[in-house]
Amino acid sequence: MLHDIFFFVLSVLGIASGVGMLLNRNPVYCLLMLVVNFFCIGGLFLILHAEFLAAIQIIVYAGAIMVLFLFVIMLLNLEVEAREEHHWDLRRISGFVLGLIFLMELLYTFSDIQQFSSAEEQIANFKYGKVEPIGKALMTDYLFPFEMISVILLAALIGAIVIAKKHK
Amino acid sequence: MGLTEQQLYLYLAVSAAMFTIGTIGVLIRRNAIIVFLCIELMLNAVNLSLVGFSRYWNDPAGVMLVFFVMCVAAAEAVVGLSILIAIFRNRQNVRVTEVNLFKW
Incomplete structure (x- = not known):
């Protein structure tokens, strides 16, 4: 029960911050959204009992690599992208449509979950975290x-x- | 206790959603730094599905693969950012639509 609540909160927050990164025009805000997303994925690792990977995720990814990105953004002094005249041009629409088709394909592939199943190997506790x-x-x-x-x-x-x- | 198949499916669905967000970002954004951030997001989405599978099968291979993916992602980020700095030094911006020397 507690697992389900944590999973729901972390996954909704992770996907929402990903969408925020997609739609934000300021590179620094995009990067901070991505850091939130990495923290959510770290939390998901934690509830999957992969404690070592969760620690590595926070320290190395959200800490070191993202600070490196932030250094480069500050160094390059990028301007906020200007709002374009044709905000929904063909490239954007086709990008969204292709992405949604891709998501449908992935979900359809995963929905046939029996193909992954190896029921005899359901061992009680996970010891590799x-x-x-x-x-x-x-x-x-x-x-x-x-x-x-x-x-x-x-x-x-x-x-x-x-x-x-x-x-x- | 291990994961049930429904729980594994939920983890895979979240992973697929994040991967799709990264794909859309690579397709529609023009700023090369944001494209890099989207690639990092895709790598992390795949890591999530790998850990889910590893927990489902109680197998260390998924966890190990995630460890190596993180190391390779760090190397990739370093090389990519230095390429971005080199591009910025030549053109004063990093818009991917204007870097088209190899485009046919």
Whole structure:
């Protein structure tokens, strides 16, 4: 019961902040809406008993990555988008229509939920949300992807410096 | 206790709605930074569905995949933002409709 209430509140707030991000013209407000959305997704992780991911979501996503975006928005000093003459031009209408068709397709695919079902494996408690099993899995089964992630981050670091550097 | 199929369907529906919001944003917005924010929203929507599946099957693979998706998203954000800075230095704006050198 409590699970359902939290799920309802968090999902409605998350979708509403997403729509707000879509319709707002000021980039800073869009970003703050997205931070609200990330907090809602973090809360949904929490009620799914994925505590480690919820903490990572808040600290890394809503904290670090969004502050990086905010730095860039402030640095570029973007103006608020001007309201256009033809506010509902063909591009916007077709974007909305395509998006709604896409949503219908997704919901139709998910509605045949039996295709996911593996009823014999409904085990009582979920133990992979805690830090310890995740750490053990990272150091044993997922060791190679874990090392590759460090290579990817190093490549991104070098690439960002090279791209953003001012060429003399 | 684990998730029932109805609860899994609700999580997938919320995830699909957020992903669709991100898709519409990529299609209709002109500001490249907002397009990036919408891509981040799509990544998070997929993360939500992955955690839901992971809980449904009681399998660590979904949680691990979300962890790696977050790392790759951080790398992608860094590289994308530096590209945006390079574009802004050349054109003084980041409107995606005006960056059409490779457009045929």
